[in-house]
Amino acid sequence: MRGPMGGLVLRRLAGLLLTLLAASLVVFLVLQVLPGDPALLMLDTSARADTLAALRHQMGLDRPAWIRYLTWVWGLARGDFGTSYTYGVPVAELIRQRVLVSLPLAVMSVLLSTGIAIPVGVVAASRRGGAADVSLMGVAQIGVALPNFWLGLLLVLLFAVALPWFPAGGFPGWGAGAWPALRALILPALALALPQAAILSRVTRSAVLETLGQDYVRTARAKGLSQRAALWRHAVPNALIPVVTIIGLQFSFLLAGTVIIENVFTLPGLGRLVFQAIAQRDLIVVQDLVVLLAGSVIVVNFLVDLVYLALDPRLGRDGLRGGGVR
């Protein structure tokens, strides 16, 4: 990593750290501004003033905000997420248990979404204007409009109520074996993946259409490559750059989506933890989780930028982040 490329990566890395820091500051400030005193909530409103003061002191809530912020961030930097107010255990421990549900769910959704979208997009592009293209893109148009939590409900109706193939909710834990655990994650992963696949297949289609019109594809055909080989060997690989970007951007949607999907399927993941922590004003857990999720979005986008650079070194300094795509 030398030369302009190495410098670029270093600059990006510095930007990454600054963004993470800014994100933590924003989360902290928002939680300061929003109402809700965790100490008061733990005791309830009838508590005596001196008891409340003592608890606030014990929880460190009586210290100035900037000291609390610095202590928290310094802790985060060392991997210390603090202690949950309500559970009384390290937040890192809570997160570790819940990540084992949310991360496999997110990974399964990305794999499903990519696995569905790329073939669909490529087939649609290669039969542009034909029956396959029109019907696939019609389905995708509807897929984009489906709220994932409702899709989750429909999947429950079909594959848990009408056909009892999968559980309607709950999670047996990985201790029960890989298959029961995976089985509990399949419907929620599908519910998350299908609307994303709809978006991604449209992106893939237009990207492949663009590369199919390029000279090198015509050259490949001219030198005797079959239509199929030209498509898969030349058009598709070159179309992957925008597709990879969208997959990266979708990660953010996906993480937020798990918050609601985990409620649909009562999965004990990070999303449920966020809800419980908010309900109990366990602010340190809320703070940690939001920063963790925002942090993973930032890191994923950083990695996407790197993949981008690796795929197309011409893209040097600017124009990496497309505007307005959410």
Added chain:
Amino acid sequence: MRRVLRHRNLAIGAALSLGLLAMALTSLLWTPYPPTAIDILHRLAAPGWAHPLGTDAFGRDELSMVMAGAQSTLSVALIAVGVGAGIGIPLGALASAAGGWTDALVMRLSDLAFAFPALLTAVMITALAGPGAENAMLAIGIFNIPVFARVTRGAALAVREQDFIMAARATGRGELGIMRRHVLPNISAVLVVQITIQFALAIIADAGLSYVGLGTQPPFPSWGRMLNDAQTYIYHAPLLAVFPGIAITLAVLGLNLLGDGLRDVLDPRLSTRR
């Protein structure tokens, strides 16, 4: 052939969007039953003559609730997008005109906002600030600001490089006048399209928030809430989990088609972008 197809999208999108609006407006004046009227004797009734979409666990008429639900969805989405566009468009215009550190600041802040999973943060804000339609509007609106700022800035920068802007400047028109008279009218197509897209996203976000109990509060019906209630009775009255979802999907589909169609009609150069 393709243009006809695209215009068909525009027609379907406009029809669905107008239908949604008509449903919300009608429900202000008339619904088959009062949407909050409880009729415990006819709870969980199957669809039939008396109740075309059946009744829920409290015997409330599902059709009336779906109709009234359009009101809350539309008002939340309208205000949320209004907040986003009302702050984001001037910010983006400012960034494009001022350049330099103002531009850099606006762009970095919007980068930062994009790092937060929007729905998760909206959940956090509404849950802590208090569930309800007003906070849902704000929470969704905040995340619309950077989208509009970015789109406006990008489009405005492209317009500002053109000759007629130079000409306007040469005639001594001020920056504000150039922005208002020349730049904004020229990027209005892009903005209108973005507004329909954000409107569709706001409807999905509102449905999600009310599904988890953070949006419009009962007894006033909301589509998300109805789906949550329906989940409890999914074995007894599965259709209750279907109708509100169809309403959401059709509303979002309509706005998406409208946006795609408008993009093609207003600014054909943009049509291949997505």
